[in-house]
Amino acid sequence: MNKIKIVTDSSAELTPEEIEEFNITVLPLSVMIDDVVYIDGENLSKVEFMEKMPLAKALPKSSQPPIGKFIETYDALGEDGSEIISIHITESLSGTVNAARQAAQLSKTNVTVLDSLFTDRGLSFQVIEAAKMAQKGASKEEILARIEHVKNNTKLYICVVTLENLVKGGRIGRVMGAISSLLNVKVMFELVGGNLEVLVRGRGMKPINQWITSLIETLKSKTNIKEIGFSHAAAFEYTNGMMQQFKEVFPNVPMPVRQTGPVIATHTGKGAFAIMYYTD
Incomplete structure (x- = not known):
């Protein structure tokens, strides 16, 4: 049975402790403020963003990670033969899940991409449950069924x-x-x-x-x-x-x-x- 690894995006609002404990890979989203692009959590904190937003000339524009970054991440995680379940912010709020789907088709790794239909901690519920099951050695089918159950509830x-x-x-x-x-x-x-x-x-x-x-x-x-x-x-x-x-x-x-x-x-x-x- 191949090992399963879990990928998500930074909108999930996971704590650093959760990311480390459950071995979750998080791809950061980005936001552009007055033509300057910032990477969520890397060169722009949440507090800094809230200070910059009301001063911006126009509404900041958010953006999903580049497809190339997805491919690079998927390929690296799959080098040991692992499969990936990649769970993301709802498509109605971001193009992230579509970028992930395109990357999955181009990656050498077997990747299953899911639209969580949620964001924030609503997304993290699915991610954490999936990661816990992956650590226990559950099959991909078992994990996908659990994700669907959490989503529906x-x-x-x-x-x-x-x-x-x-x-x-x-x-x-x-x-x-x-x-x-x-x-x-x-x-x-x-x-x-x-x-x-x-x-x-x-x-x-x-x-x-x-x-x-x-x-x-x-x-x-x-x-x-x-x-x-x-x-x-x-x-x-x-x-x-x-x-x-x-x-x-x-x-x-x-x-x-x-x-x-x-x-x-x-x-x-x-x-x-x-x-x-x-x-x-």
């Missing part, structure tokens, strides 16, 4: 407190954006099948906070929550306080809080936060 909710970047990125109309800004509208989305669907829209944070309270009540009926992850775009105080609300109800469930990377923050804008969980 994952939820990702994201709250955008300003629609400015969504307007600039063409994801909502300018008229809607202007009205929402004038009325201080906050929006809670769910990422479903790679697409953002509106769950709650209202003036100020009160409707959002009420929805979060109802989510906690809903989760009380579930006894098999594996992780509840939180991420934010320069909104640590609010997100950490929200996490404490969940922790009081689910003290034994892992609840990492991470600042999201440049690719996601570009879409959401400053102040956004996300709640992600999966059940088994």
Whole structure:
């Protein structure tokens, strides 16, 4: 049986400890700010990006790793006869998975490329589960089945407190954006099948906070929550306080809080936060 190795991209928001412990290969995404290209996590930190973004002349543009970098990585990992499962940010937010598919066809290594349909910790759920199974010597078929199970039992909710970047990125109309800004509208989305669907829209944070309270009540009926992850775009105080609300109800469930990377923050804008969980 060939050994299986796991590859993902930097939008997964894995910790350095997780990457090392589970032997995961992470290819960095990049972002261009005023014609200068930065590599996620290499020459641009999350904090630095949040400082640069509001000062940029235009909305930063994110980009997937070059196909050549994928091929180089796949070939190197497969030199010992290993096969690869490469799991990536949803196609609706990035061209990364398409670049990976093209590279897989050109690589000397046997590579299976998957669209996670998620990002951030929602993506990491699949990556970590796959990596754990690979370390235990599971077959590719067993790992793929587990990934599909995790994907089907994952939820990702994201709250955008300003629609400015969504307007600039063409994801909502300018008229809607202007009205929402004038009325201080906050929006809670769910990422479903790679697409953002509106769950709650209202003036100020009160409707959002009420929805979060109802989510906690809903989760009380579930006894098999594996992780509840939180991420934010320069909104640590609010997100950490929200996490404490969940922790009081689910003290034994892992609840990492991470600042999201440049690719996601570009879409959401400053102040956004996300709640992600999966059940088994």
